[in-house]
Amino acid sequence: MAIRRRARATNGRASGGDTGDDVGLDALVGHAGYAVRRFQLWIFQDFIKTLAAVDIRPTQYSVMTVIGANPGLSQMAVAKRLGIERARLVHLLDSLEERDFVSRIPSATDRRSHALHLTARGRTALAQFRRLAAEHERHVAEKIGKENREQLLQILAGFT
Amino acid sequence: MAIRRRARATNGRASGGDTGDDVGLDALVGHAGYAVRRFQLWIFQDFIKTLAAVDIRPTQYSVMTVIGANPGLSQMAVAKRLGIERARLVHLLDSLEERDFVSRIPSATDRRSHALHLTARGRTALAQFRRLAAEHERHVAEKIGKENREQLLQILAGFT
DNA sequence: GGAAGATTGTTGTTGACGACAACAATTGAT
DNA sequence: ATCAATTGTTGTCGTCAACAACAATCTTCC
Numbered sequence: 001m002a003i004r005r006r007a008r009a010t011n012g013r014a015s016g017g018d019t020g021d022d023v024g025l026d027a028l029v030g031h032a033g034y035a036v037r038r039f040q041l042w043i044f045q046d047f048i049k050t051l052a053a054v055d056i057r058p059t060q061y062s063v064m065t066v067i068g069a070n071p072g073l074s075q076m077a078v079a080k081r082l083g084i085e086r087a088r089l090v091h092l093l094d095s096l097e098e099r100d101f102v103s104r105i106p107s108a109t110d111r112r113s114h115a116l117h118l119t120a121r122g123r124t125a126l127a128q129f130r131r132l133a134a135e136h137e138r139h140v141a142e143k144i145g146k147e148n149r150e151q152l153l154q155i156l157a158g159f160t
Numbered sequence: 161m162a163i164r165r166r167a168r169a170t171n172g173r174a175s176g177g178d179t180g181d182d183v184g185l186d187a188l189v190g191h192a193g194y195a196v197r198r199f200q201l202w203i204f205q206d207f208i209k210t211l212a213a214v215d216i217r218p219t220q221y222s223v224m225t226v227i228g229a230n231p232g233l234s235q236m237a238v239a240k241r242l243g244i245e246r247a248r249l250v251h252l253l254d255s256l257e258e259r260d261f262v263s264r265i266p267s268a269t270d271r272r273s274h275a276l277h278l279t280a281r282g283r284t285a286l287a288q289f290r291r292l293a294a295e296h297e298r299h300v301a302e303k304i305g306k307e308n309r310e311q312l313l314q315i316l317a318g319f320t
Numbered sequence: 321g322g323a324a325g326a327t328t329g330t331t332g333t334t335g336a337c338g339a340c341a342a343c344a345a346t347t348g349a350t
Numbered sequence: 351a352t353c354a355a356t357t358g359t360t361g362t363c364g365t366c367a368a369c370a371a372c373a374a375t376c377t378t379c380c
Binding site: 328 | 352353356357358361362363364365366367370374377379380
C-alpha cells in the first residue's frame, strides 16, 4: 500500500503506476504543437471512422476533391497544391485509378505529364464522400463547438 | 503554346502543368482536418528546425517535460498521459537514457514498472530545450498572430 | 538547330509514427 | 493457490514525410 512514495513535482501530484490521469503537463500546456497533434489525431481517426464504409482516407478525399474542382490538373500541380510529395501521389493515384475513381489522361501539350480527371463513377462517389465528410465535420463541431470550429478554420486559413 | 486546353472547373480556373498556385480547393476549404494537417506539418518542422542544435524532436521534448514535472512516473502513465503507444515510449526512453537525460529506476513497490526521473544533466538540458521551445512558440505567434495563437490554445485545451 | 539544364512521373530508401499482437515477469483478485 | 490483469518489451504492419536517383520530355540559350 504505497509506503513513502516519491517527492514533490514541479506541477502537481505525481504517482508511480497510477491510473494515468491527473498528471501535470507543465510547460507542455502553452505549446500549440502538442495540442494540435492531439487534435489532429482525433480528427483523422473520426474522419476515417466516419468514412470507413466507403474506405476513403483524408488524403484520398483531398486528392479527389481537388481533381474534381480542377479537372485536367497535372500530378505535380495536385501534389504542390495539397502539400504532399509527388512520389506519394503516385501510389495514391494508382489506388484511386484501380477503383475507377480517377483516370490519368496523357496530356496533349506535354508528353511527360498526365491530365487528371474524375471518372463518372468517381464523380458520383465523391458526392457521397462529401456527404459523409460533412457528417464528420459535424462531429468536429460537436466536439469543440460550432463557433470554435469556425474560428479555428479562420485562424488556419493561411495554411490551406 | 497551349492550344485548346481543358474545360470548366467547379471552382475556379484550371490548368495543366502550370505553376501549381491558383488552384481551387473546393470543399476542402471548410474542412478543419485539412487545415490542421497543414498547420501541424508547419509547426513540427519549425520545432525541429528551432531545436536542431540540441537534436530534440517534439515527442522527446514532451516526454522529458512530463517526467520533469512528475518524477517517479511509470512508463505506462507517461504513455497514457501523452497519448503515445507504450511500445513506442520504450525506444524513446532508450534514446533519452543513452544520452543521459533520463533514468529508469526500478520501482520499489512494483517490480514490473520503472520510476522515471530526469538526470542532473537532463534537468539542465531541459532548461535549455525550454528556452528554444519558447523561441519556437514565438515563431508560431508571428505566423498566426499572438491573439490567434492564444485562442487556438484555448479552443484545443480539451485535447491536452 | 542543337546542347545544357530544368521538369514530370516513377521507383526506391530512410526514419518517424500510430496501431496491434504476442510474450515473460509480476501483481491483483477470487 | 489459481486465474485474470498489468507492465515493459519485442516485433510487425501500414501510413506518411523527406530524399535521391532515373528516364523521358520540355525549355532555354547560344
